[in-house]
Amino acid sequence: MNLTNKSTDQLTQLGIDIREELKVRAIAECEDPLSLIVAQDAAIRAITVAAVQHHPVLLYGGPDIGENALINLASRLETHVSHSWPCPCGQAMNPFAACSCSVQILRSHAIEMRKISRKYAIHIEVVRPTERQLSSFKQWRTFGDIEKQVQSARVYLPQVSPKIDSTGSILMRQAYTELGLGPEARNNIIEVSRSIAALDGTKNIAVPHLAEAIQYRRLDRKI
Amino acid sequence: MPFSEPWDKEMIKKLIPDADPNTVTLKDIVDAAKEAIRPDYDVCTTGGLSVIWTMGTRFAFEQVGTNRLMEIALQAIENRKAAKCEQK
Numbered sequence: 580m581n582l583t584n585k586s587t588d589q590l591t592q593l594g595i596d597i598r599e600e601l602k603v604r605a606i607a608e609c610e611d612p613l614s615l616i617v618a619q620d621a622a623i624r625a626i627t628v629a630a631v632q633h634h635p636v637l638l639y640g641g642p643d644i645g646e647n648a649l650i651n652l653a654s655r656l657e658t659h660v661s662h663s664w665p666c667p668c669g670q671a672m673n674p675f676a677a678c679s680c681s682v683q684i685l686r687s688h689a690i691e692m693r694k695i696s697r698k699y700a701i702h703i704e705v706v707r708p709t710e711r712q713l714s715s716f717k718q719w720r721t722f723g724d725i726e727k728q729v730q731s732a733r734v735y736l737p738q739v740s741p742k743i744d745s746t747g748s749i750l751m752r753q754a755y756t757e758l759g760l761g762p763e764a765r766n767n768i769i770e771v772s773r774s775i776a777a778l779d780g781t782k783n784i785a786v787p788h789l790a791e792a793i794q795y796r797r798l799d800r801k802i
Numbered sequence: 803m804p805f806s807e808p809w810d811k812e813m814i815k816k817l818i819p820d821a822d823p824n825t826v827t828l829k830d831i832v833d834a835a836k837e838a839i840r841p842d843y844d845v846c847t848t849g850g851l852s853v854i855w856t857m858g859t860r861f862a863f864e865q866v867g868t869n870r871l872m873e874i875a876l877q878a879i880e881n882r883k884a885a886k887c888e889q890k
Contacts, residue, residue, distance in 0.1 A: 620807055620850075620851060620867050621851060621865050621866075621867070624849055624850075624851050624865070627849070628849075717808070719807070719808060750857070753857050753861065754861075757857075757861040758861075775848055775849070778848075778849055779848055779849070786846060787846030787847060787848045787853065788848060790846050790853045790855050790863060791846075791848050791849075791851075791853050791865065793855075793863050794853050794855070794863030794864065794865050
């Protein structure tokens with residue numbers, strides 16, 4: 580590439596792009612992707628659940644939430660993860676910064692997000708870790724542990740029945756009405772519940788499995 | 803294999819005063835938290851994380867780690883104590 584005919588702005592942009600690319604490559608080449616993820620237990624759990632049946636995951640959160648590390652973890656578990664901002668400026672969920680979007684923009688963005696979210700079985704809100712979490716972070720599990728758990732759940736999955744018991748049916752009925760779900764979302768919830776039950780090593784979908792699967796449909800809330 | 807973050811021993815002592823923080827189980831913590839946040843919310847646990855949920859007019863689901871669960875339970879206990887003081 581000939582750099583001499585580039586303007587200063589173009590060179591600055593190129594420098595930014597190279598640094599970003601190097602960061603992504605360093606994450607991808609890291610031996611244990613979990614060592615780069617701090618205090619995102621809920622997101623790691625969601626990716627683990629999604630990985631059992633290769634369900635797509637939508638990460639919902641502003642900038643600097645460690646999305647590259649989470650996407651890398653998911654790709655190592657053969658699952659697709661996308662990252663989306665909660666509003667055009669990206670600060671809507673950040674308790675430490677003010678969001679500059681108007682109510683109207685937030686509303687139209689939420690409607691747009693709801694359309695996009697239909698393609699994903701699991702939606703998860705991810706927030707930026709606090710300084711306390713970053714400074715006291717100690718890795719207490721490895722990628723190998725999660726991989727082993729996902730693989731054994733994949734083997735166990737065919738034994739898990741998709742039927743829901745009577746208590747679960749009541750919960751599901753209420754979720755269907757309150758969240759305004761469609762048949763596809765309902766099927767996704769049942770399939771995700773099966774994955775959770777398989778991770779738990781049980782043959783039937785219990786209420787805790789269903790409750791966890793329902794809370795993965797955060798973007799289905801009525802607007 | 804259940805996954806869970808290292809638990810905050812100080813919070814365990816506050817939530818379950820009789821329990822030994824080194825031997826306490828996730829079930830003990832969840833049961834104590836359940837007791838504290840009822841009847842407003844219910845709790846269930848899978849894979850080391852808990853889902854706090856409520857149905858009816860305030861339909862909501864929230865997945866939390868064990869330390870956050872204890873924090874919410876202790877806050878509920880504090881709120882109840884404050885409400886009792888106000889009544890008196």
